[in-house]
Structure formats: C-alpha cells, structure tokens
Amino acid sequence: MALPIANQIRRLRFEHGEMSQSELAERIGMTRQTVAAIEAGKYSPSLEAAFRIAHVFGVGLDQVFQWSPG
C-alpha cells in the first residue's frame, strides 16, 4: 500500500553526483534496503532520519518529502 508521503530522493541523488543508495545509506546510518524502501514510498522514515536525509542534500525537509493524501 502506497504511503501518503511523496519524496524527491531519487532526483536529489541524481543531482548530487549520481549518489548511490548505498552511499546515502552510509551517510545517514541506515541500510541500502531501507533507503530503497523510503525512496519507493514503502516506508516512512522517522523525523530524525528525514532530517538526516535533507541534511545530506543540503535542502529543507519540505524539498525532500511532500504530503500527498489520496
């Protein structure tokens, strides 16, 4: 079931030197499988993890995650 939270992680990774999921995972202290699940919209990260992801890309939280109900 798709979660009501969209994200721009794939685009942001591409814009940051085609960063791999593994590299992002290592920088935020998670596994590659969890990054893949977040990116696919199958898992909503904790607020702390969401801030860590935004921090890696140097953008605000709302530029990484968007609420998209229905």
Add this chain to the structure above:
Amino acid sequence: MSFREKSAWITLMTVLACFGAYFVELFGGFAGGNHHFGGLQSIHLLLVSVLALAVLQIALTAIAALTTPKDGRGPADERERMIQLRSQSLGYHVLMVLAVGLFAPAFFGHRGVEMANFALLAVVISALTVSVAQIVMFRRGA
C-alpha cells in the same frame, strides 16, 4: 538481501527442518493409534534436534555474513528494528492463543512429557510466525 532478512530465512528453514522432523517422528505413532507418546525416550530425539538446529544455524549464519555485502550487515536501523518489534509482537500473540489452547490436550488426558511437547510445539509455531512475518515485511519494504 540484507543480513537480517537472510537470518529470518535461516531461522525459518532450520526450525522447520529440525523441529518438523522431531514432531513428525514424535506424533507419527499418534496417527497410527498410539495415543500416548513422548515418553522420556523423546528427550534423546529432542536433544538431537536442538543440536542439529544449533549447528545448522551457526554454519548458515556464518555463510550469510560472509556472502552479504558490507552495506547489508551493519547494525540494525530503525526500519529493521520496527520489523523485529512487529514480528515479535505477532509471535507473542500467537503464543498466547496456543498457550490457552494447551487446555485441549490436557482435557483429553495428556500429561507430563506429552504436555511439554505440546508446549514446545506452541513455541515452535510462534517462532515460525515471527520468521514468516519478518520475511513478509522485509519483502514488502516495511
């Protein structure tokens, strides 16, 4: 596949194999009309099953660790911890239901080692539930 997902598969397969063989052997006579089983001689069978389980799990877990890339065998992250908590919660509820269900064999006259084997079966089913739930959640993403 992450190390923890491999571990869930290893637990599922080894518990199924070792305790499956144990209970098939133990309850085999029950279907054949022998309504009393699991005497003290079943302790020997149980020890062999537990030893086989331990050896298989140690060997397969070592192989899984060696064949998993570095990014798949770090400390458990928040999603993996959540999967573990949810699956253990489900396993706990299954165990509670089965524990209450132990009144049934007691009602039909089973005692002692036989009842201990029914309790062991409940624990095994609960463990299998935890492993299956983990595998399903790992496959789905969360």
